[in-house]
Amino acid sequence: MSDKKNVLKIKNLVKSFGDVKALDNINLEINEGEWVAIMGPSGSGKTTLINILSLMDDISEGEFTLAGDDASSLSEEEKVVFRREKIGLIFQQFHLIPYLSAVENVMLAQYYHSVTDEEEAKKVLTKVGLGHRLEHLPSQLSGGEQQRVCIARALINEPEVLLADEPTGNLDEENEKIVLSIFKDLHKEGKTIILITHNPELGKHADKVLMLKHGKVDKG
């Protein structure tokens, strides 16, 4: 594993909101193809960490390097470009555009990335088991189906890293299984996966687990 390329590295990271330290002295190194689970109770700083890893938020102290580059040296625009080129984001609340169909929601990510390709978008949706729901609006889809649209959108630009914030938090057991099997497949394909979860079952599949508690690594 040590011969694998380093994807990201954080060292002594601190993130404060006012006097609240949401993350305190975090160290993490993720290599290409790894599956990392970030676990911990609500309010422990998991989402804050994901926001930092996806370049949507800045760090307060410490170091954060992405593929060898210092993240804090990137301009706002470079951050956006980096995110759309390298990162696929999956949210607990799905965050689909309500007036766009499943396939259009996926194509929107293509549009901001480069050019839209409807066939490609349909292919990815079919891969996550939604070949029969292409033209449906989010409101016409179940929670599990919406989450799979969200996953398809995250995958469409073939990112190196997938960042998922409690992707099964709003799903029932059956849909959780479907989503989990998608992640397993992606892991097999060699994608780097960073997954936040409450579920120890999902954590079991990870190569690495980072336990957070009150913003600190919980070694207990």
Next chain:
Amino acid sequence: MVANKMFFNMIFKNIFVRMNKTLIILLSIVVGAAIISSFSSIYFDISVKMSKELRAYGANFFIGKHDINSKDNIYISDYKKALSYIDKEKLVGASPLIYGMVRLDLGNAVLGGIDFKQAKKINPFWQIEGSWINVAFDKNNCMIGKTLAKNMELKVGSKVTVKSLKTNFNKKLTVKGIIDSGQAEDNQIFVNFDFAGEILDTKDTFNFAMLSVMYDGDSINTLAKQINKNVPDLKAKPIRKVSSSEGKILNKIKGLMAIIALMILVITTLCVSTTLISSVAERSREIGLQKAIGAKNSDITKQFLVENAIVTTIGIIIGLIVGYFLAQLMGKAVFGSSIEMRIQVIPITFIISFCASMIAALLPIKKVLQILPANVLRGE
């Protein structure tokens, strides 16, 4: 091309999904553009229309003797020469007048000779019972002032004997019309100018002339100077009260219209701006998501501006049509005539309304730029 399809897909869906807000913005812009286009139509037309309107209050230019009391004659040939200095386009009406005493059946009265066709143009506010004398060679009819008609017990169609005090003229004339001017004319009897010359034996001379011209302020003074210099036997002067107040009223109305238009423009801008701000608030999650999945600030700003530009353009087109009818309505109500739609009204309305709408978008766009995906997507 394919990318553009997604771009416009987003824009049109946003326009239709938030139909209420779109309609508020559209309506604001329609109102703003309608006011600007109708007011500017009137603004361009108003000088002509207002002059004509004010000219309806009678003569504003006088040509006569240097000394009103002198017995010297002034001649029609000089009057015609004076007229040649007046721009035909700006001459509403002009008539020489000749006055003299005559004897009617029941007593003496002042007889005036006048050019009826011109008098009608100079004094459109005269109320006429019966009708005007319409040909200059008519020597059988007369028109008579309301008060005099009453005193002499005359009605439209009555016969009245006119006897000259100077010559042996003596003829029965038919009263064709009774004049109600509210002024001195109400006590006078009128016949054609040339006919009066025969009755009063004043051939080719006149007492004074009244004119209605569309000159204002300085130009009317210049005109008077020019005539006085070139026709020294005559005295030409503006009847100042009317012509200077005319310019003042005109400027006041123009100023008032500009202020109203400006106020409506400000209201339109505020209305568009607040609606856009609430629209941004409503879609902040969506915008945050777009940023999260790779939209740059410039992508979203572009989408927002094009969306606003489309709604604005539709609003302006409707506003121009509404404005055209509004201008006609106001023209009819205020000036009793239609307003010509000048071509420059279209670009003026377009540019002003478009700028206002884009200025209205500045603050909302600032809000768009401030949206941080991490904050808006966090909501648990």
